[in-house]
Every structure is written in structure tokens, then in C-alpha cells.
Amino acid sequence: MTEQKKGGIPTPEDGSSPAGPCTDLPEGWAYDEGASGIGPLSVELFRNIGKPLKRREDHRLVTGKGQFTDDFTRPGQCFAAMVRSPYPHARIGGIDASAALELPGVVAVLTGSDAEADGLGPIPHNPVPSTRFDVKLRAPDGSMPFIGPHVLLPTDKARHVGEAVAVVIAESKGAAEDAAELVEVDWEELPHVADSLEAITDSAPRVWDETAKNTLVDSSFGDQAAVDAAFAAAAHVAKAEFHINRVTAVTMEPRAALADYDAESGRSTLYAGSGGAVRQKRELAQVLGIPQEDLRVLSYDVGGNFGARNRVYVEFGLVLWASRRLKRPVKYTATRSEAFLTDYQGRDLHSRVELALDADGHFLALRADNISNVGARCVSLSPLSKGSGLITGSYHIPHAHLRARAVFTNTMCTQAYRSSGRPEVTYAIERLVDIAAEEMGIDKIALRRRNLVPPGDMPYRNAVGSIYDSGQYEANMDRAMAIFDWSAIEARRAEAAGRGKLLGVGLANYVESSIGTPKERAEITLSPDGRIEVVIGTQPSGQGHETSFAQVVADMLQTPVERVRIVIGDTDKVSLGGGSHSGRSMRHAGTVMAMASADLLRLARERAAERLGLPPGDLSFEGGAFSGRETNRSVTLAELSTEDDPLFAARTNEMHAPVFPNGTAICEVEIDPVTCQIGITRYASIDDVGRCINPLIVHGQSHGGIAQGVGQAMWENCAIDPESGQPLSGSLMDYGMPRADNLPFYDCEIAEVLSPTNPFGIKAGGEGGTTPALATVTLAVLDALRAHGVRDISMPITPQRIWQALSDAGATAFDRETAET
Amino acid sequence: MMYPFSYHRARTLDEARAYFEGGEDAAYLSGGHSLLPTMKNRLAAPDRLVHLAAIPELRGITRAGDRLSIGAAETHAAVAASPEVRGAIPALAALAGSIGDPQVRHRGTIGGSLANNDPAADYPAAALALDAVIETSERAISADNFFQGMFTTALDEGEIITRVTFTVPDSAGYAKMRNPASRYALAASFVARRPGGVRLAITGAGNNGVFRWSEAEAALATRFERGALAGLALDPGDMMSDMHADARYRAxxxxVASAEAVGHQGKLTLL
Structure with missing residues (x-):
């Protein structure tokens, strides 16, 4: 296969060579200074890069000057309300809108049949990751998977609770909601399935009549024969089965969309916050069957994303379609209840893992069987794919074999969610390592130390083909243990015991991958007044791009950072851009902005040479000005720009090689065995993010990332009642979120091992807070409860779960007197 | 979005009654922090709301001897900060300060909480343990007769709580385990020690709402220390059960909460 010759991830048929130092790096993997046009970076001249500049966007956001979708209003706008399925699985016999249409203020009721008649297509989600560094996921028969067409409104049946089957448009929001209740749907309830382990069985209700089974992906990776041989020869095999629970993003700003149609030009404008306006434009134009030029998408401030907003929502298509039909602006804003029901959700992976070890505790081979619950339609296979490439974690495991499956269920669709796929497999491998350590009587740190990928083996190809670019894994672990004050654990444990508390500690190493859409484009304009405008196709939702991107351009052009303005989120200005996901933004944007800056300086140098009457090579550039060497003639960048002919450079870059951020996190918990209350008392982490552009922002991202991972481990859960298939945590009354008073002050440090794959050596930050947190919390709890016979506990680890685990282990209910003696 | 309704701000009890009777399906509004979210979710649809907060009889906090009287429209924040309450029954002030979040505490009222009788609310436990008298526009009702199961009280249609009068105990304590999601009580115990004995009320746990645990009261009347509760257990069959806490855990x-409330009299203890 041509892809394999280029040196990407092996395809399922290939099997793979044993893991180890990568001696055949793919073409174009390493950053080529000459080819990029950037030339050598003058790191010593950096004035902003690496500095903790305060976020310039914050003042706007905290003083109510943000421009969120619901802040926009168009004259004469109507409002949309959805008619949603109350059942997890039900056939649509018919839809009667007559009563709804009689209600004053109701403009229209549209159904899936209307959408079909108007020729609307399904959302082209393109869920199968396709870069040559992504693992190849295929259907059970080896073909491309059937993904379940994501039409705006289904005509056959509803496949999850909350699925929209009709949309009401009315003059007011209230009228729209009143009318939605009057729309009569003739439902025929069908048997449903919510859990993926049940869904893969032959007897399970089928989510799609079009396929014989619910399993849409079934692919295997790695060298099965070598793995079988290693297991046969192993001194010890550790086994475990885990479920990484389903969560949802709970963004502060619920998703919203406002569509405005200009009948004269035939153009639509969509105000809709997302993870990247360019994708929204491309895919929604396809749904509507209109040229991309006829759609402008605006995504300014976005109140939280975490992956949930990266993919197109049916409601966005519905308001666009309705506004074109009615020739009026149409707005939809989700309620919190709708967000809980129908925001794209995250995780939900069943993982069965086995680790073979020799008598000394060296890892020999890993087997994994991962099943991803994609929900009613396949929106993204990124979580399964990302995790598949990282099943061996931070450890040298010579051979590995993975079966990766994805399955439809009668639940809301899942999507990449903060650190897509990586927390799941990190949880699996780190828990398995702790289990192996305990079963073999080896210290869990010593066992990890014995098996971490050594820095000398970098770049390292793991047993499923992922090439780890760089990192000092053991140094990370040592540093994290030092800042955690690991050596004082037993003293703290004794002190806590004196207070009647059970103290536990959990450590997890992690490595994750940042791949992301490979293309990014930057356009830089330097005006005669010295102001610099940078148009870029990423989409922040709190990551501080306006600040950190400006730091990069300011240093490349040697101008004050205040002069740089970042323009995002308007597809009339941003022609190309991959959006923000998978930790791609700083690396891709930083690289292409540096390239465009270099182009701009080349143009400026030519103009300066002409202006000063000197050969370009005789000019030096310093402090934003060119000067002739040994002359007193100089000219600034601003002076080289005119209104008619400003200094301008645009560059599109494609960069495929992934990077592998890595690190170690350690959590300490105290559990009250009487109340079963749990509290985190200490959390330390070290994150190798490659070059850190703004440590203040990276730390903030790490802190949020930790809270998000801890949230899943301790509170968050999209619970579903197995009998009725109804979601049980449909509001903040039942869906527990991390809160400030539940979290300690973190001890976080940043490690900067530069990646050889891009000019600045950037990896990624933020998601590294989330990736190990599920494991650290769980391992800490198990450490605390070990003496009472608890060996397993599932997330979220609420007091109820601790009570249950202690009961199951035969520990009698503690009372205060017993606990204190 | 809520269904349409009309809003009336009453200045007197009579006016409130008149507004109420003028509606098809009227509801009284005090702080609104239970009613309004329910209406926003379209789970309640009163055709008119009669706001009670401006009625003078429903305001003020006063103490006379062993009687502490709190106006029904006093907010949780006002009760928590009141020198009278803090001086007379510090555990009651602390309880009020532990309800919800600052927004809830500055809108929600004691009368509203008691009238709603949410099985996970805090005030019903205090009212029952402190032998409160719920004074209404019509009569005075003892707490023992007032609470009649989940979301059910002795209030007649249109009857308005005006004041709640607590008996000041020798000491009292409140201990609460909170739901990790909602932070309502998963199980909480209010224990009041009085000259005539001990009253202990449990909220958040019972499948019929707030209740007194009489075996525990009897044991504590003999010997007021946490050890007196050793061996006493509630029947899980009488407890609520959900994903946050099953019936055995609640029992x-x-x-545990009762022992903590005994052991920390004068205080709020968050488990």
C-alpha cells in the first residue's frame, strides 16, 4: 500500500514489527528548516514566546462584551423549537402538525419528509480518521463502515431519546415551544439497546434496519502470532475489564444557531459558535446542496467546546433550511435540558486488556479488546482510533494486538471529547500495570520504571505503529514524585489514619497524540500604521489564541505584541482552516504563522533594499526595522507598507506528523470510611508540552483539564435506565460537575522537550491534564481501600460507589468509634 | 420557556387571597427557587403567580423568651446572618447558610421551603426537631401535623404561611451528607436537646419525606451522647433509593448524621 510505504501506521493486514527505536522515519516526518522557508529561529531574540502574558481576551469576556451566538439578533427573526422523541427507539407512523399550525404565531412545521422533498442531504461527518498516521478502522467485512446517515430529521424512526423529528418555526420562542407540544407523532415503540456489550450480541435489537448487526467497525491490529507466543511464554499474565463511562461536555454556553437568508444574493449567513467555522460551512453547504460561496458562517466567542461543538448539529442545518424556505431569519438556542439530551457526548468505551510479563516484571506483550459506543449514528471514530494507537501507553511493550470495535446503540451520538480516546486507554494500561504490580509483588513505581520507554529509544515506534517523537518519561515520573512529596506518603497516610481517614495515592504516566486536521492557513497584513492583522482558521473556546498567537507573530516580526490582532471565525475572511481540536492549534497555527511571517519579511526586505538603495543581503533586521550595515539608513516595516499596497503574506501549510505530549500525574485522596465521602487532598503533574508559548495559559489549560478528568472520575456520568432506556442525569440536579471547593490547589510543572517535527518544537497542552486524571483518581481510591479488600471500582467514584465497594468486599459499615480506633 | 401567566404582587394577606382566588390555577410565589425552575421546564403551569414577599406580616425575625419567630418571606441569607437566630439557635442559622448557593440563599425563603416540603430540603428537619409552629393566614399548625409526606403539607388551598415560630432548645446540631450533583441533602439529621427530651428529625432520606426517628430520640433522652445511638438502625425499606444513594446507604x-449532630451541638456538620 502506498500509505504504508510512506511510513504511516500499519494497516490491519500488515501486522507490525516489534516495538522499538524507529529507524525508518517516514518522509517529511522531521521538520525541515530549509524547506519551510523560515530559516533558523533566533530563539535568543524571543521577547514574548515563553512569557506568561495575561490573556487579552479576558477583559472583553468578563465585562459582558463577548459575542456569543445567542447575543445576535436579526430583524424579523423567528424561533425554532424541536419536536423530540420521548423514546429510545420508535418507528414514526406519521406526524400531524394541524393543531400546532393553528396556534397563533406559528409560521411553519417541518418534518423529515419536507427535508427529503427539498433534497437535503445527510451531514457528511466523515467519521473515519484518514491521515496516514491514523489507524485504519474498517467494517467487519473489511469495507468502509456504514455510519448511519445523519439526516436533519429522520422519516423512518427515532433512534435515541431526544432525537428531533420535526421543527416548529414561530414568531416567538414561547409560541414555538407551545406548538411543538401540539405536534402529534404516531409512535410505535421498538425494543432498544443502550449498552455496547449488549449491542454487539446477535440477539440485540438492531438500531439500523440497513445492517445485519450493530457492530459497524471490527478491525484488528498488531502481530497476533508474536503476541500469542509471548503470552505462552509469560511468567505472569494480568487481566482486567473496564468501562470508561459516558460523559457530556456541559458547556457554559448552550449550542445555538441563527440563520439569516438574503434573498437578493441567495446567500445565507449562519451565526453559530463551533470548533471551527470552515468545517461548518463546508458540511452545511453540502447538506443544503448549495455552493460553499453561498454560505457564510460566523463563530466568534464560544462558551466551551471540549469536542462537543466540532461536528455539525442537525439544528444548525434546520435553521439554515427553514430561513431559506421562509425567507426570514431563524434562531435556535438549546435549553440546558436539550444540551444534556442531545449535545454530542464523550467516552463510553469497554476495554478488556491483558498484559504478559516475564519473571522480572518486563512487559512482553499486550492484548486489548476495545468497544466504542458511538450511539445512534457514527459521528466520529476519533476516540476509538486515537486510543487504538496508544494502547501500550508510555511503556516499551514489544508486541501488542488490538481488536477495535464500534457499535451502534439507542443513545445520543458520541464524539471526540477532551483528549479524545487517550484517557480511556491510559486508564486501561495504568490500572493494568497496578494490578500486575500487586499480583507479582513488585513495587508499582519500580515496575513502571523498568518498562518506561527510555529517551535513547526516541523516536520510538510502539507495537501498533505510533511513532513517539520525543520525551523523557522517567524524568517526568521522578519530577512529578518530587513535587508531590512522594517520599512522605506513609507519614501522611499515618497522619490521616489518626483522623480516621483512609489515604490513597495514584500515579499515572501518560503519552497522548496530537494529530488533527493537517492543513492550516495564515494571512498576515501589516498596515502603514504598524498594526498587524493575522487571519487564522483555528477556533478558540477559551484557549487564549488571541494572546498566544500574537506572541508568536510579534516575535517573528520583532514588533510589540499589542500591535498584533488575531482574526478568526468569519468564513468570509478565513478561507481555510482546520479548527481547534486534538491539541492542534498552537502547533499548526504557530508553524504556518511563522512561515507567513518569514514570507512577509522576505517581501519587506526586497522593498527595504529598493528604498534604501542597498542589496537585500546587506540589510540587517532588528527591532522591526531594516538597516544597512555600517550605514545609518534604516526603514521600519510600517514604513514599507502603504494603504494601496500593504505588506501582506499568506501561507498554507500541511503538516502530517503527529506529536506525543506526555507526562505524569499523581493524585492523593482521603476517604472517610464512615460516610464514604471522598476528597482530593493533593494533585501534582508534569506535562511535556514541547515548547510552551505562554505558560500562564498552558497552566490554566492544564488546571481545567485536570478538573475535567477528575470530574469524570468522581461525579460526571450520563446514566441511562437500562429498563426504559431513559437518561437519568438530564440536569445538573443529577449530573455532578467538578466544583472549585472539591478540588485542591494543583502542583503543576511544564516540561519542554522540543518536538523535532515542527519549527518551534511544540507538542500540545491542556488535554494532558485530562488524560491521566481518570487513572490517578481511581488508583488513589483503590490504594486507600486496598486494606479493606477492595480491588475494583468503577467511575464515577461517588460516595455511593465507595459504600457499595466496601459492602461488596465484605467490609461492615464503619462507625466513628471503630474508625478512630 | 415558561407557559404564559400573570403576575400579581400582593401588599396584604387579603389582597393575596383575592388574587389567588381570582386565578384558575394560581400559585403563591415567595423566593421562587423551586417553582420557577419547574415552570421553566414546563412541569408546572400556574395561570397566575401571587408574589408574597411584600406583605409586612411575612417579614421580620424576633425572639421572645424561648420563642424565635421568623417571617415566612425571610430569605435563607437573612436567617443565616440574623443575630437573633445565631444567638438563639446557631445550628439553625448554619443550616440556612448551607442551603443551595448564594443566589438561592438570597431569593429562597423559609416559608417557601416549608410549604414545598421537598423531601431533600433542609428546613423541614429543623422545623420538626425544633417543635416549630407554622403560623398561617388561617391558623397555627404544629410541625408534627404540618408535614404529611413528600411535597405534601397540612396547608389548605390558598392558605399562606405567615411565620414560623421555633422553640429555642438547650442546644441543637445539624449534620448533612450532600448529594454530589445537586448538593441537596442525601441524608441529614437535626437533633435538638430540650428540657422535655430530645427531638431528632431526618430529611433527604425517608421515602415519605421528613420524619422523626423516635427510637433514637428515646435513646438520646436517656443518655445524650453519640454512643447512645450504637446499634440503632433505620429500616432501608423506609428509605429513598436512587443512583446517588441506595436505601441501605441512606439508612x-x-x-452517621445523627451521631455527628449529637456530637457537634451548636453547629452544622457537613459529612
Whole structure:
């Protein structure tokens, strides 16, 4: 296969060579200074890069000057309300809108049949990751998977609770909601399935009549024969089965969309916050069957994303379609209840893992069987794919074999969610390592130390083909243990015991991958007044791009950072851009902005040479000005720009090689065995993010990332009642979120091992807070409860779960007197 | 979005009654922090709301001897900060300060909480343990007769709580395990020690709402120390059960919370 010759991830048929130092790096993997046009970076001249500049966007956001979708209003706008399925699985016999249409203020009721008649297509989600560094996921028969067409409104049946089957448009929001209740749907309830382990069985209700089974992906990776041989020869095999629970993003700003149609030009404008306006434009134009030029998408401030907003929502298509039909602006804003029901959700992976070890505790081979619950339609296979490439974690495991499956269920669709796929497999491998350590009587740190990928083996190809670019894994672990004050654990444990508390500690190493859409484009304009405008196709939702991107351009052009303005989120200005996901933004944007800056300086140098009457090579550039060497003639960048002919450079870059951020996190918990209350008392982490552009922002991202991972481990859960298939945590009354008073002050440090794959050596930050947190919390709890016979506990680890685990282990209910003696 | 309704701000009890009777399906509004979210979710649809907060009889906090009287429209924040309450029954002030979040505490009222009788609310436990008298526009009702199961009270249609009068105990304590999601009580115990004995009320746990645990009261009347509760247990069959706490765990928490409330009189203890 041509892809394999280029040196990407092996395809399922290939099997793979044993893991180890990568001696055949793919073409174009390493950053080529000459080819990029950037030339050598003058790191010593950096004035902003690496500095903790305060976020310039914050003042706007905290003083109510943000421009969120619901802040926009168009004259004469109507409002949309959805008619949603109350059942997890039900056939649509018919839809009667007559009563709804009689209600004053109701403009229209549209159904899936209307959408079909108007020729609307399904959302082209393109869920199968396709870069040559992504693992190849295929259907059970080896073909491309059937993904379940994501039409705006289904005509056959509803496949999850909350699925929209009709949309009401009315003059007011209230009228729209009143009318939605009057729309009569003739439902025929069908048997449903919510859990993926049940869904893969032959007897399970089928989510799609079009396929014989619910399993849409079934692919295997790695060298099965070598793995079988290693297991046969192993001194010890550790086994475990885990479920990484389903969560949802709970963004502060619920998703919203406002569509405005200009009948004269035939153009639509969509105000809709997302993870990247360019994708929204491309895919929604396809749904509507209109040229991309006829759609402008605006995504300014976005109140939280975490992956949930990266993919197109049916409601966005519905308001666009309705506004074109009615020739009026149409707005939809989700309620919190709708967000809980129908925001794209995250995780939900069943993982069965086995680790073979020799008598000394060296890892020999890993087997994994991962099943991803994609929900009613396949929106993204990124979580399964990302995790598949990282099943061996931070450890040298010579051979590995993975079966990766994805399955439809009668639940809301899942999507990449903060650190897509990586927390799941990190949880699996780190828990398995702790289990192996305990079963073999080896210290869990010593066992990890014995098996971490050594820095000398970098770049390292793991047993499923992922090439780890760089990192000092053991140094990370040592540093994290030092800042955690690991050596004082037993003293703290004794002190806590004196207070009647059970103290536990959990450590997890992690490595994750940042791949992301490979293309990014930057356009830089330097005006005669010295102001610099940078148009870029990423989409922040709190990551501080306006600040950190400006730091990069300011240093490349040697101008004050205040002069740089970042323009995002308007597809009339941003022609190309991959959006923000998978930790791609700083690396891709930083690289292409540096390239465009270099182009701009080349143009400026030519103009300066002409202006000063000197050969370009005789000019030096310093402090934003060119000067002739040994002359007193100089000219600034601003002076080289005119209104008619400003200094301008645009560059599109494609960069495929992934990077592998890595690190170690350690959590300490105290559990009250009487109340079963749990509290985190200490959390330390070290994150190798490659070059850190703004440590203040990276730390903030790490802190949020930790809270998000801890949230899943301790509170968050999209619970579903197995009998009725109804979601049980449909509001903040039942869906527990991390809160400030539940979290300690973190001890976080940043490690900067530069990646050889891009000019600045950037990896990624933020998601590294989330990736190990599920494991650290769980391992800490198990450490605390070990003496009472608890060996397993599932997330979220609420007091109820601790009570249950202690009961199951035969520990009698503690009372205060017993606990204190 | 809520269904349409009309809003009336009453200045007197008579005016409130008149507004109420003028509606097809009227509801009284005090702080609104239970009613309004329910209406926003379209789970309640009163055709008119009669706001009670401006009625003078429903305001003020006064103490006379062993009687502490709190106007029904006093907010949780006002009760928590009141020198009278803090001086007379510090555990009651602390309880009020532990309800919800600052927004809830500055809108929600004691009368509203008692009238709603949410099985996970805090005030019903205090009212029952402190032998409160719920004074209404029509009569005075003892707490023992007032609470009649989940979301059910002795209030007649249109009857308005005006004041709540607590008996000041020798000491009292409140201990609560909170739901990790909602932070309502998963199980909480209010224990009041009085000249005539001990009253102990449990909220958040019982499948019929707030209740007194009479075996525990009897044991504590003999010997007021946490050890007196050893061996006493509630029947899980009488407890609520959900994903946040099953019935056995709730029964256990009731015992733990009661012991903590005994052991920390004068205080709020968050488990």
C-alpha cells in the first residue's frame, strides 16, 4: 500500500514489527528548516514566546462584551423549537402538525419528509480518521463502515431519546415551544439497546434496519502470532475489564444557531459558535446542496467546546433550511435540558486488556479488546482510533494486538471529547500495570520504571505503529514524585489514619497524540500604521489564541505584541482552516504563522533594499526595522507598507506528523470510611508540552483539564435506565460537575522537550491534564481501600460507589468509634 | 420557556387571597427557587403567580423568651446572618447558610421551603426537631401535623404561611451528607436537646419525606451522647433509593448524621 510505504501506521493486514527505536522515519516526518522557508529561529531574540502574558481576551469576556451566538439578533427573526422523541427507539407512523399550525404565531412545521422533498442531504461527518498516521478502522467485512446517515430529521424512526423529528418555526420562542407540544407523532415503540456489550450480541435489537448487526467497525491490529507466543511464554499474565463511562461536555454556553437568508444574493449567513467555522460551512453547504460561496458562517466567542461543538448539529442545518424556505431569519438556542439530551457526548468505551510479563516484571506483550459506543449514528471514530494507537501507553511493550470495535446503540451520538480516546486507554494500561504490580509483588513505581520507554529509544515506534517523537518519561515520573512529596506518603497516610481517614495515592504516566486536521492557513497584513492583522482558521473556546498567537507573530516580526490582532471565525475572511481540536492549534497555527511571517519579511526586505538603495543581503533586521550595515539608513516595516499596497503574506501549510505530549500525574485522596465521602487532598503533574508559548495559559489549560478528568472520575456520568432506556442525569440536579471547593490547589510543572517535527518544537497542552486524571483518581481510591479488600471500582467514584465497594468486599459499615480506633 | 401567566404582587394577606382566588390555577410565589425552575421546564403551569414577599406580616425575625419567630418571606441569607437566630439557635442559622448557593440563599425563603416540603430540603428537619409552629393566614399548625409526606403539607388551598415560630432548645446540631450533583441533602439529621427530651428529625432520606426517628430520640433522652445511638438502625425499606444513594446507604448515613449532630451541638456538620 502506498500509505504504508510512506511510513504511516500499519494497516490491519500488515501486522507490525516489534516495538522499538524507529529507524525508518517516514518522509517529511522531521521538520525541515530549509524547506519551510523560515530559516533558523533566533530563539535568543524571543521577547514574548515563553512569557506568561495575561490573556487579552479576558477583559472583553468578563465585562459582558463577548459575542456569543445567542447575543445576535436579526430583524424579523423567528424561533425554532424541536419536536423530540420521548423514546429510545420508535418507528414514526406519521406526524400531524394541524393543531400546532393553528396556534397563533406559528409560521411553519417541518418534518423529515419536507427535508427529503427539498433534497437535503445527510451531514457528511466523515467519521473515519484518514491521515496516514491514523489507524485504519474498517467494517467487519473489511469495507468502509456504514455510519448511519445523519439526516436533519429522520422519516423512518427515532433512534435515541431526544432525537428531533420535526421543527416548529414561530414568531416567538414561547409560541414555538407551545406548538411543538401540539405536534402529534404516531409512535410505535421498538425494543432498544443502550449498552455496547449488549449491542454487539446477535440477539440485540438492531438500531439500523440497513445492517445485519450493530457492530459497524471490527478491525484488528498488531502481530497476533508474536503476541500469542509471548503470552505462552509469560511468567505472569494480568487481566482486567473496564468501562470508561459516558460523559457530556456541559458547556457554559448552550449550542445555538441563527440563520439569516438574503434573498437578493441567495446567500445565507449562519451565526453559530463551533470548533471551527470552515468545517461548518463546508458540511452545511453540502447538506443544503448549495455552493460553499453561498454560505457564510460566523463563530466568534464560544462558551466551551471540549469536542462537543466540532461536528455539525442537525439544528444548525434546520435553521439554515427553514430561513431559506421562509425567507426570514431563524434562531435556535438549546435549553440546558436539550444540551444534556442531545449535545454530542464523550467516552463510553469497554476495554478488556491483558498484559504478559516475564519473571522480572518486563512487559512482553499486550492484548486489548476495545468497544466504542458511538450511539445512534457514527459521528466520529476519533476516540476509538486515537486510543487504538496508544494502547501500550508510555511503556516499551514489544508486541501488542488490538481488536477495535464500534457499535451502534439507542443513545445520543458520541464524539471526540477532551483528549479524545487517550484517557480511556491510559486508564486501561495504568490500572493494568497496578494490578500486575500487586499480583507479582513488585513495587508499582519500580515496575513502571523498568518498562518506561527510555529517551535513547526516541523516536520510538510502539507495537501498533505510533511513532513517539520525543520525551523523557522517567524524568517526568521522578519530577512529578518530587513535587508531590512522594517520599512522605506513609507519614501522611499515618497522619490521616489518626483522623480516621483512609489515604490513597495514584500515579499515572501518560503519552497522548496530537494529530488533527493537517492543513492550516495564515494571512498576515501589516498596515502603514504598524498594526498587524493575522487571519487564522483555528477556533478558540477559551484557549487564549488571541494572546498566544500574537506572541508568536510579534516575535517573528520583532514588533510589540499589542500591535498584533488575531482574526478568526468569519468564513468570509478565513478561507481555510482546520479548527481547534486534538491539541492542534498552537502547533499548526504557530508553524504556518511563522512561515507567513518569514514570507512577509522576505517581501519587506526586497522593498527595504529598493528604498534604501542597498542589496537585500546587506540589510540587517532588528527591532522591526531594516538597516544597512555600517550605514545609518534604516526603514521600519510600517514604513514599507502603504494603504494601496500593504505588506501582506499568506501561507498554507500541511503538516502530517503527529506529536506525543506526555507526562505524569499523581493524585492523593482521603476517604472517610464512615460516610464514604471522598476528597482530593493533593494533585501534582508534569506535562511535556514541547515548547510552551505562554505558560500562564498552558497552566490554566492544564488546571481545567485536570478538573475535567477528575470530574469524570468522581461525579460526571450520563446514566441511562437500562429498563426504559431513559437518561437519568438530564440536569445538573443529577449530573455532578467538578466544583472549585472539591478540588485542591494543583502542583503543576511544564516540561519542554522540543518536538523535532515542527519549527518551534511544540507538542500540545491542556488535554494532558485530562488524560491521566481518570487513572490517578481511581488508583488513589483503590490504594486507600486496598486494606479493606477492595480491588475494583468503577467511575464515577461517588460516595455511593465507595459504600457499595466496601459492602461488596465484605467490609461492615464503619462507625466513628471503630474508625478512630 | 415558561407557559404564559400573570403576575400579581400582593401588599396584604387579603389582597393575596383575592388574587389567588381570582386565578384558575394560581400559585403563591415567595423566593421562587423551586417553582420557577419547574415552570421553566414546563412541569408546572400556574395561570397566575401571587408574589408574597411584600406583605409586612411575612417579614421580620424576633425572639421572645424561648420563642424565635421568623417571617415566612425571610430569605435563607437573612436567617443565616440574623443575630437573633445565631444567638438563639446557631445550628439553625448554619443550616440556612448551607442551603443551595448564594443566589438561592438570597431569593429562597423559609416559608417557601416549608410549604414545598421537598423531601431533600433542609428546613423541614429543623422545623420538626425544633417543635416549630407554622403560623398561617388561617391558623397555627404544629410541625408534627404540618408535614404529611413528600411535597405534601397540612396547608389548605390558598392558605399562606405567615411565620414560623421555633422553640429555642438547650442546644441543637445539624449534620448533612450532600448529594454530589445537586448538593441537596442525601441524608441529614437535626437533633435538638430540650428540657422535655430530645427531638431528632431526618430529611433527604425517608421515602415519605421528613420524619422523626423516635427510637433514637428515646435513646438520646436517656443518655445524650453519640454512643447512645450504637446499634440503632433505620429500616432501608423506609428509605429513598436512587443512583446517588441506595436505601441501605441512606439508612447508614442517617445514623452517621445523627451521631455527628449529637456530637457537634451548636453547629452544622457537613459529612
Amino acid at each position: 447508614h448515613l442517617c445514623a
